[in-house]
Amino acid sequence: LFIDASERSSHPIPQTLFGIFFEEINHAGAGGLWAELVSNRGFEAGGSNIPSNIDPWSIIGDESSIIVSTDRSSCFERNKVALRMEVLCNSEGTSTCPSGGVGIYNPGFWGMNIEQGKSYKIIFYVRSTEAIDISVSFTSANGLQTLASTNIIASASDVSNWTKMEVLLEAKETDHNSRLQLTTSKKGVIWFDQVSAMPLDTYKGHGFRNELFQMLADIKPQFIRFPGGCFVEGEWLRNAFRWKASVGPWEERPGHFGDVWMYWTDDGLGYFEFLQLSEDLGALPIWVFNNGISHNDQVDTSSVLPFVQEALDGLEFARGDSSSKWGSVRAAMGHPEPFDLRYVAIGNEDCWKKNYRGNYLKFYNAIKRAYPDIKIISNCDGSSRPLDHPADLYDFHVYTSANNLFSMSNQFDKTSRQGPKAFVSEYAVTGKDAGTGSLLAALAEAGFLIGLEKNSDIVQMASYAPLFVNSNDRRWNPDAIVFNSFQAYGTPSYWVQRFFTESSGATFLNATLQKDSSASLVASAITWKNSDGQTYIRIKAVNFGSNSVNLQISVGGLDPNSVKLSGSTKTILTSANLMDENSFNEPQKVAPIQTLLEQADKEMSVLLLPHSFTSFDLLK
Ligand code: AHR
Numbered sequence: 311l312f313i314d315a316s317e318r319s320s321h322p323i324p325q326t327l328f329g330i331f332f333e334e335i336n337h338a339g340a341g342g343l344w345a346e347l348v349s350n351r352g353f354e355a356g357g358s359n360i361p362s363n364i365d366p367w368s369i370i371g372d373e374s375s376i377i378v379s380t381d382r383s384s385c386f387e388r389n390k391v392a393l394r395m396e397v398l399c400n401s402e403g404t405s406t407c408p409s410g411g412v413g414i415y416n417p418g419f420w421g422m423n424i425e426q427g428k429s430y431k432i433i434f435y436v437r438s439t440e441a442i443d444i445s446v447s448f449t450s451a452n453g454l455q456t457l458a459s460t461n462i463i464a465s466a467s468d469v470s471n472w473t474k475m476e477v478l479l480e481a482k483e484t485d486h487n488s489r490l491q492l493t494t495s496k497k498g499v500i501w502f503d504q505v506s507a508m509p510l511d512t513y514k515g516h517g518f519r520n521e522l523f524q525m526l527a528d529i530k531p532q533f534i535r536f537p538g539g540c541f542v543e544g545e546w547l548r549n550a551f552r553w554k555a556s557v558g559p560w561e562e563r564p565g566h567f568g569d570v571w572m573y574w575t576d577d578g579l580g581y582f583e584f585l586q587l588s589e590d591l592g593a594l595p596i597w598v599f600n601n602g603i604s605h606n607d608q609v610d611t612s613s614v615l616p617f618v619q620e621a622l623d624g625l626e627f628a629r630g631d632s633s634s635k636w637g638s639v640r641a642a643m644g645h646p647e648p649f650d651l652r653y654v655a656i657g658n659e660d661c662w663k664k665n666y667r668g669n670y671l672k673f674y675n676a677i678k679r680a681y682p683d684i685k686i687i688s689n690c691d692g693s694s695r696p697l698d699h700p701a702d703l704y705d706f707h708v709y710t711s712a713n714n715l716f717s718m719s720n721q722f723d724k725t726s727r728q729g730p731k732a733f734v735s736e737y738a739v740t741g742k743d744a745g746t747g748s749l750l751a752a753l754a755e756a757g758f759l760i761g762l763e764k765n766s767d768i769v770q771m772a773s774y775a776p777l778f779v780n781s782n783d784r785r786w787n788p789d790a791i792v793f794n795s796f797q798a799y800g801t802p803s804y805w806v807q808r809f810f811t812e813s814s815g816a817t818f819l820n821a822t823l824q825k826d827s828s829a830s831l832v833a834s835a836i837t838w839k840n841s842d843g844q845t846y847i848r849i850k851a852v853n854f855g856s857n858s859v860n861l862q863i864s865v866g867g868l869d870p871n872s873v874k875l876s877g878s879t880k881t882i883l884t885s886a887n888l889m890d891e892n893s894f895n896e897p898q899k900v901a902p903i904q905t906l907l908e909q910a911d912k913e914m915s916v917l918l919l920p921h922s923f924t925s926f927d928l929l930k
Contacts, residue, residue, distance in 0.1 A: 311706055312822050313835045315847060316867030323766045323836065325917060327814040328759075328807070329533030329593060330526060331735055331773035334551070334579070335571045336785050338778035341419025341586075342793060343526075344579035345519040347430070347507040348416050348490060353393045354565050355574040362391045363574075366415075368589045370453065370493060371412030375399040384503045385435065385472035388555070389562045392437075392503040396797050403494040411445060413493030415453065416505070420782040421487030423796040424448045424457050429480045432490070432507040435561070436462075438469045440498035445492045446477055448507075454764055457481045457488055468613070472503070478510070486796040488676040504561040516586055518576070521798055522778070527802075529590055530811040535655070535773055536584045540570040542658050544604040551600065553624045556580025570605065571785045582640065585628055585649040594652055596687070596735075599624060601657035601669045611668030618676045625651065625681055646895075655687035655705065655735075662791065667699055674700060687733055693725045703770060706888075707736040712743035712754035716854050719761030719832050721892055725768050732768055736775035738788065738803065747788035747801025749900050749921065750888045756806045756923040757780035757852045774803060781894075792892075800898035802890075805883055808902065809850060809925050812838045814839045819847070824862075830855030831918070835865075837930075844877075845930040853918040863914040870912070877929035878910035884922035 314320075332338065341349060349366050356363030362380045369378050375398050382390040395414065399407035423428070434447055447459030458479040469590050490507050494500065513523040537551055549569040556563060556577040565576040581597075589594035602609030602617040610619060628651040630637030637648070643886030656673045666689065674686055688701035697704060706716065717738070722732060737758060738744070739751035755774070762769045779789035790804040800808075816838035823833055833851040840846065852903045853859050865873075885900040892899050909915075910928050918924055 311833050311849070311861055311863050312850070313345060313849065313863065313865045314820045314867050315824070315865050316838065318653070320817045321421050323763065323813055323816050323818050324770050325765070325806060326532045326594065326771050326813040327769070328531065328810050329535065329771060329773050329776055330529060331775045332584070332596035332777050333537040333538065333539035333775070334421045334537050334568060334575060335539060335679060336774050336778060336789060337419060337780035337783045338776065339579040340573070340575040341517055342778050344583070345509050345512045345517055346578045347418045347422040347509070348505050349419050349507050350574060351576050351794055352386070352389045352391065352503060352565060354389050355567070358390060359566070364393065367393070367414050367416050369414055370491065371408065375405070375407060375827035376412040383501060386504065386562050388562055389654050392501045395500045395502065396501070397494055397497050399495070400497040410453070411493035411495040413491060414502070415491040417451065417488045417489040419780065421451060421795045422489060423509070424481045424484065424488045425484045426481050426484045429478050429510040429512060430509050431476065432506070433474065433476045434492070435472050435474055435503040436469055437472045437501040438466065438498055438640055438829070438860070440496070441466045442469055442498070443494055443496045443901045444500070445491070445493045446479065447493070448479060448481060448488050449488045449491055450485050450488060453489070453491065455483070455485070456484055457483050464639070506560070513590060516590060517583060518587060518590070522791065522793060523590070525798060525800065525804070529807045530814070531591055531593045532814045533594040533596050533653070533771060534588045534591060535598060538598060539658055540605070541568055542568070542598050542600050543604055543660070544774055545569040547602070547604040547607050551605055553581040553599070554620065557582050557627065557643065564719060573783065580644070581624065585651070586645065587747065589649060594830040595649060597651060598652040598655040598658055599630070601660060601666070602658055603660045603663050603665060603669065608663060608665045609669070609674060611665050612670050614669045618672050621673060622655070622676060624681055625654070625677070625684070630731065637907045648704060652683065653685045653687065655689070656691050659689055659707065661688070661690035670699060670738070675896065688730070693722060693732055696726065696729055696894065701730045703731050703733040703930070706734045707734050708734070709736070709738055709740040711741060712739045715739050715886055716754040716757040719757045720791050721761060722750060722769055725765070727768055731770035734762060734769060735773040738775055739774065740787070744788045745889060745891055746784070747792070747803060747891050748889045749802045749885045752802030752806045752883065752900070753852055753854055753921060753923055755803055756809065757832045757854060759806065759810055760832045760850060760852065763810070763818060763834050763836070766818060774807060787887070791870070794894070797894050799892050799894065800901070801892055802883065802900040805901050806923065809881070809883070809923065812836070812848060821849070828855055828859065831859060847928040847930065850923070850925040851918055852918060852923050856920045858920055859918040861916050861918055865912045868912050872908045872913065872930055873912060874929045875907065875910045878907040879904050879927045880907050881925045881927070882919065884919050889922050
């Protein structure tokens with residue numbers, strides 16, 4: 311491998327090159343990154359009709375002691391459904407309540423993770439015709455062990471109108487599979503609405519589950535594309551993500567049923583929270599909005615203006631000053647400064663649909679008029695032929711076999727350097743090569759990414775997809791990060807991302823493999839400075855073949871003895887079997903291993919293990 315480390319042959323890698331794509335799929339947000347423990351907190355999962363679907367809430371007590379129904383008596387205008395609980399038993403007298411009382415419980419998203427010594431904020435809204443005495447508790451899954459509890463007592467006049475109750479519960483024990491209970495042994499009728507249980511320690515108190523947030527931060531993403539994906543489109547427009555329904559006080563959000571990935575979300579992780587997440591990660595937000603097109607229905611271009619206005623309002627929400635109509639809503643949510651929104655995508659995977667171009671142009675023109683600096687991303691692939699419409703970037707998605715993706719390391723070599731830049735916003739190996747996250751898939755992706763790095767004069771951004779999966783709801787395989795209520799691990803594909811954390815904004819060095827080198831070998835070199843101002847050359851090589859390879863590395867354009875041995879490292883990602891995966895039991899079975907280099911020089915001979923991804927960091 312000949313590397314030219316002189317400035318002559320280098321090109322700067324865009325600062326935006328590697329980022330992440332967050333979609334509300336696989337319970338990535340609801341029951342995932344968003345730390346809310348209660349699922350269906352407003353009892354609206356069945357929609358606004360009554361009886362609504364209260365799942366996964368369940369009833370404690372039988373028909374002789376409790377009657378539970380839903381009605382439309384909530385104090386919240388956009389989500390009128392409330393839960394009505396008629397308690398027929400009492401603490402004493404002829405119809406005594408069972409011990410522990412009767413009521414309702416919520417198991418969260420496949421069990422709530424309650425940890426000893428940690429505090430949880432419980433909020434709910436209540437109304438009653440009588441005085442209330444309600445026990446609020448976290449218990450084991452069968453309700454027998456109590457981890458934390460408190461009683462809320464109020465007179466009839468205190469709760470004759472809807473009243474907000476707020477308590478802090480500190481857990482005495484740990485249980486990863488617990489539930490929240492609201493119970494009573496007092497006869498009467500009680501209404502509940504908007505029940506929330508949030509751990510106190512979320513990232514900066516912003517509601518993001520800490521360890522999942524950290525796994526994202528460790529990739530050092532330069533951008534975050536959100537909130538989908540198909541989630542943005544919906545099977546039907548009526549079920550698409552609507553940003554306006556996802557902002558403002560959480561209690562007032564109606565929630566919606568995502569009909570592509572088939573689950574209800576309370577939309578606690580809404581448009582504001584996505585923008586906040588981007589800011590917290592130091593990543594540029596890339597907002598994908600619905601363009602009047604879903605999987606099964608479309609708005610005609612002649613009537614798409616309300617959708618265009620909705621997008622413009624969304625831009626004002628993110629960027630307008632706090633005296634503007636939508637900027638003031640953002641300010642009221644605690645963020646008076648505008649968010650740094652510079653990129654939007656008009657729809658997702660809609661290029662081939664009848665109304666796409668017509669609708670696209672309406673959005674494009676209106677946005678460019680109001681916000682000339684905003685970069686607009688088209689759904690149409692411009693890598694093989696020019697687009698027939700204006701755009702700053704075009705979207706490129708690929709899900710394929712390992713061999714195909716590996717061979718696509720040359721995909722952008724011949725792409726025209728004129729016109730819009732490429733945004734490879736979704737890529738992954740899928741199907742039998744990938745299982746639920748194999749080494750094989752990760753190696754092919756590493757090869758593909760090396761190709762993107764090489765072509766980063768035309769490829770401006772790239773993100774793996776999907777990012778997260780709750781192991782209890784695998785709608786899509788594989789994914790980068792797997793979690794349940796209390797554990798998380800990265801798949802080999804996640805670890806591949808970590809090899810590229812320094813690439814964004816680095817300098818790409820011209821590196822050529824000897825002509826006779828194997829077709830299953832790809833390699834690249836970059837140079838970058840760390841935060842202490844130390845300069846490194848990182849050489850990355852994927853050996854996709856089943857034999858080891860002796861690689862001669864020769865770095866031209868360096869002064870003699872300019873590579874320092876101490877501080878130079880080697881990092882390898884490999885495993886005994888190509889289809890090896892990580893799991894909750896073996897979270898690091900396939901993970902990078904870093905060692906100090908025994909030899910570091912302008913001229914080096916290195917061994918690449920079969921089926922491996924290796925990076926050499928040479929300290930200059
Ligand atoms: O990443 C999963 C899905 O794949 C996305 O929702 C969609 O854009 C693509 O088809």
